Amino acid sequence: MDLPPNTGPDLPASPVVELRQYTLKSGQRDTLIDLFDSKFIEGQEDAGMTVIGQFRDLDRPDMFVWLRGFDDMDSRKDALAAFYGGPIWAAHRDAANATMIDSDDVLLLKPAWPGAGFELSGLRRAGLATDEKPSKNRPLPGIVVIQIHHLRRDAETGFARRYQAEMAPLMAATGASLLAAFVTEHAENSFPRLPVRVNENVFIGVLGFDGAETHVRHEAALAGSAAWQFFWQAARPDLTKPTETLRLSPTARSLVGR
Template sequence: MNLPLNATPEPALLASPVVELRQYTLKPGKRDTLIDIFDGRLIEGQEDVGMTIIGQFRDLDRPDMFVWMRGFDGMDARKDALTAFYGGPVWAANSDAANATMIDSDDVLLLKPAWPGAGFDLSGVLRAGLTVDRKTNRNKPLPGIVVIRIHHLRLGAETTFANRFETEMVPLITASGARLLAAFVTEHAENSFPRLPVRARENVFISIMGFDSAETHARHEATIVGSPAWQVFWQTVRPDLTQSTETLRLSPTSRSRLGR
């Protein structure tokens, strides 16, 4: 297989059993600064110690939000990888510059696949390499968008919700033009790296979908909301929802794996 210039070959499968969804509130106007630091200096250092940097994004509806996901081979592997990275030279060299862009970095959900096979399959996905002309390419987003929907559930409802979503909603979603990239529920295991807080009291189901454009997503939403099957599903599960669903419309950065 011929690889594109500046592309990094990936392993056959990257479907982490433990995933963090991280939402950072940034100082006004600092998002591109953080993306430049993250994409240019922090990806390889994290992956060198055993993490998978799954995707990083601009939030299309919140100009000062940076959203990203990383994966681990398990909770012990997470502890080891985070210990190595945050105690290592790459973070030491770049932490001051990265932290200077942030107001809050503690909005973190710890997740696991919602059913067998629901994690990310990144087989054959290529991340753009570091280009020589980073000044031109550093802030160029990828085409398409990623949409994350966070459903807040009462404790104990996640298994039933996930089963119904897989059997009833997945066929409906994919038939109306979406690509279901993954689905997750809260990982309730004890935080193995307490230096970085997570939202431990949350109980969520998360769907992650890919679309060719914001317009494609809008058409998908208009179609699916009018479906009787969609209406029946949400009427049935409404008693299990504890608050309004959050929807994140995300534009992948130029070096994001997810969204390519």
């Protein structure tokens, strides 16, 4: 029998979000996911943050990707200090760290425009089964795709404005749900014990799909779209390196992507 989920109906869209990509030791991803889903979600949320989503990277078998949110930078400092100085992390940190090669690939983000954060109201997190570990559940059919666009520092406002006006409707018309959009939060890291990537300037789109086949059809439709080609032709001078695309499968207890 599942325990009652802890996520209520009124979670706000977090004004500050971390996108975290962990490189793990070979074969250790499910070990970390078991630990994360069973031990770390409620502990972090009790400390004052929101665990938005956690995922298996479909193209990189040793990558664990997750997102968490905060009310503001001061709240981030307090929440992280409470969790990483608290008993849950102390009890399980050695087991978690033993799975990892690198946990410092972190982007600090804010919504790209008003209302562009995750809409979490009404979502319910799956409860923990008492007789099995979370990773024993079959992978969920939906996927989340995160696109990381690297921009010149002075280009993010214009890029976000055009993306909202031109690309968001096109995404919806070709089978994607735009779950959120972010740009870099340039405020100083309020918890330097956990590094973030500095000197970054990104626009990030988070897209939801019913499954991998829907994503393939979406990509094919965009490739044949004159509007899509026009957008990227105009945006090319603002891009500093190729776009990163993460294809992700949510874990059993991910709030987003289920």
